[in-house]
Amino acid sequence: MAPQRIPLHPSLKALGERVRAEDPFLSRIRSIGNKISLALPLSPPCRFELLQSDRVNAYALPGNLVALTLGAVRLAGDDAGIAGLLGHEIAHLLLRHRRRGSAQEFEADRVGRQLAVEAGFDRDGLKNFLEGFDRLLSASPDALRSFSHPPTRQRLEKLGLFEQG
Ligand SMILES: [Zn+2]
Numbered sequence: 001m002a003p004q005r006i007p008l009h010p011s012l013k014a015l016g017e018r019v020r021a022e023d024p025f026l027s028r029i030r031s032i033g034n035k036i037s038l039a040l041p042l043s044p045p046c047r048f049e050l051l052q053s054d055r056v057n058a059y060a061l062p063g064n065l066v067a068l069t070l071g072a073v074r075l076a077g078d079d080a081g082i083a084g085l086l087g088h089e090i091a092h093l094l095l096r097h098r099r100r101g102s103a104q105e106f107e108a109d110r111v112g113r114q115l116a117v118e119a120g121f122d123r124d125g126l127k128n129f130l131e132g133f134d135r136l137l138s139a140s141p142d143a144l145r146s147f148s149h150p151p152t153r154q155r156l157e158k159l160g161l162f163e164q165g
Helices: 009-015 024-037 070-076 079-094 102-118 125-139 152-164
Strands: 047-051 058-061 065-069
Touching: 009 047, 009 065, 024 047, 024 070, 024 079, 024 102, 047 070, 058 079, 065 070, 065 079, 070 079, 070 125, 079 102, 079 125, 102 125, 102 152, 125 152
Parallel strands: 047 065
Antiparallel strands: 058 065
């Protein structure tokens, strides 16, 4: 890939405030994210940021930057869930998805889960995250408003299909 200088901060700024550098969740997502991404042919290497927001969302941004909201990390709960979430976003970068439609999301789910597994994380992390998110949505549909992904039920169904294949 040709070296590109893409300013990172404007895109991040539009999404929200970053957490303090000493936030314990930040070192945790960086450590998990590095485990998944360092062996991959991504240039520049992936960087990980955490946004001070209770909403549940995750982004793959130009320059191989992955940003998660605190709401998403709390919902993910354990390392496997966080790895599932990060694997999905890293897969978007690896597959160079420009346009985002359901096909790209399902592909990122499938490839991302594989990346998380190869890095040593439980393969059910993404599934558990999506199930938790689905429960949250049933309780408060408001949480969906800013979520940039297809319906979780559809994604769970697709993951189930891949499971058999
Ligand atoms: Zn996605």
